Amino acid sequence: MAQTEPAEDPGELPYRRHGIPALGFENYWYPLLLAREVGRRPKAARLLGRDIVLFRDAGKLFALEDRCPHRGVKLSLGACEYRNSGTISCPYHGWVFDGAxxxxxxxxMDGPDSPITRKVGVRSYPVREHAxxxxxxxxEMAPTALEDDxxxxxxxxxxxxSIPMYTDYRCxxxxLVDNWGQDHHAQYVHRSSPELLFQPVLPFALTLEPTVLPxxxxxxxxxxxxxxxxxxxGLGRFPNNEWWRVMKPTGRGNVRGFQESKAHRVYGIRNQSEVWLPGLVVVGRLSGEYALIQWAVPIDAGTTRCFNINNFRRLGRWREMLDRVHYWLWRGWAHDRIFSDQDKVLVEALVPGPERLSRSDVGVIYWRKFAGANARRPDRPAEAARDVA
Structure with missing residues (x-):
């Protein structure tokens, strides 16, 4: 009896045609954990479907494949038994691996003259602590400078x-990156969020002009x-009788005049919204004193770590203290939890299948074409952006 090929996941169809892999683009730097989560005690992590162990020793940070090649036990269950040697020991038979x-x-357990030491190793990963x-x-490519990404x-x-935090999404x-592609969902979904509740509804039915960044x-x-x-x-007006929207449009509600803003002149942010490879959104504010990065980090095919990286301009010791208090009492709750969780509920509830995209999806379509055509990979040298029209 002939063996039939398994049916393709319908959720892959919109991405397969553009070459966007389920486990993410490999040849980029990704934020994985908060720095305070990794000490000398080994820490298990996962990225792009790979199991990784991170640890510190001899004043350095190391990342290795989290599997001992001897009998398959996770190295993250072991310890840095030999201090200041930059090594980690497997908990099963004491195989010791160099972190670098x-x-x-x-x-x-084989003794100091074991010949196996000349034949075996595990993969090490470039790793850095930053911000x-x-x-x-x-x-697999040689890593670029972190500052490139x-x-x-x-x-x-x-x-x-910076004040970073993350939440894991079941999607x-x-x-998640499609959700950041200016698909107009914010005008509907987030109008009830605390930070937008009293502002006018964000403009919808916009004309969107995507442009490639340098x-x-x-x-x-x-x-x-x-x-x-x-x-x-046949329905009536949208929004419907929302009399409480009395504040002037600020933050996300003000989309005009960005190139003349303090954010552009002083903070160095070129646009109010940018989506970067491998999958992050950079959002500026007209004040120039704050910017947000949200980074979709593929843990595996069904889990994404959403990093919220809140960035504040240094305006003196007392202002920094005020900004930190404001984050922990307001913004961390209003945006990084409630606002982001409104997205989390929806992207976790997506049902894979055919899509019928409309004119509000111009940004999503453009992002998919751009990402598939321009993602960094060994056979693709740096060059002008490929046609994504």
């Missing part, structure tokens, strides 16, 4: 400080036109 190279330096986070390069003001201790990373880092979205209310035949 992954080379097996001793098989304790209060642990960053890891999972790709991260906005220049992240970790600039003289001008800015594929691509659904160096093919990603795309920027220029928005124009639109409306904040409209009459729908």
């Amino acid at each position: 190279s992954g080379r097996l330096v001793a098989a304790l 209060g986070m642990i960053w890891l390069w999972p790709g 991260v906005p220049e003001w992240v970790g600039d201790q003289n001008r800015f400080f 594929n990373w691509r659904a 160096g093919n880092k990603g795309i920027a979205f220029k928005r124009s036109g639109g409306m904040t209310s409209a009459e729908f035949p």
Whole structure:
């Protein structure tokens, strides 16, 4: 009897045609954990479907494949038994691995002259600590400079400080990045969030003009036109009788004049919204004193770690203290929890299947084409952005 091929997951169809992998683009730096989560005690982590162990020793940070090649036990269950040697020991038979190279330096139960040490090792990963986070390069290519993949003001201790946090979503990373592609969902979903509750509804039915950023880092979205209310035949007006919206549009509600803003002149943010490879959104504010990065980190095919990296301009010791208090009492709750959780509920509830995209999905379509055509990989040297029209 002939064997039939398994049916393709319908959720893969919108991405397969553009070459966007379920486990993410390999050859980029990703934030993985908060720096305070990793000490000398080994810490298990997962990125792009790979099991990884992180640990510190001899004043350095290391990342290795989290599997001993002897009998398959996780190295994260072991310990840094030999202090200041930069090694980690498997808890089963005492195989000891060098954190920098992954080379097996001793098989304790075999004795000091074991020949297996010349034949065995585990994969080591480039890893860095930056802006209060642990960053890891999972790709096969030689790593680029971390600063190539991260906005220049992240970790600039003289001008800015960052407050990062993350939440794990039960969805594929691509659904979360699509959600950031200016698909107009914010005008409907987030109008009830605390930070927008009293402001006018964000303009909808906008004209969206995506443009490629220098160096093919990603795309920027220029928005124009639109409306904040409209009459729908047979239904009535949207929004419907929301009399409490009395505040002036600020933050997300003000989409005009960005190129003349303090954010552009002083903070160095070029656009109010940019989506970068491998899957992050950079959101500026007109004040120039704050910017948000949300980063979709593929843990595996069904789990995404959403990093919220809040970045504040240093305006003196007392202002920094005020900004930190404001974050913990307001913004961390209002945005990083409630606002983001409104997205979390929806992307976790997506049902894979055919899509019928509309004119509000211009940004999503453009992002998918751009990402598949321009993601970094060994056979794709740096060059001008490929046609994504």
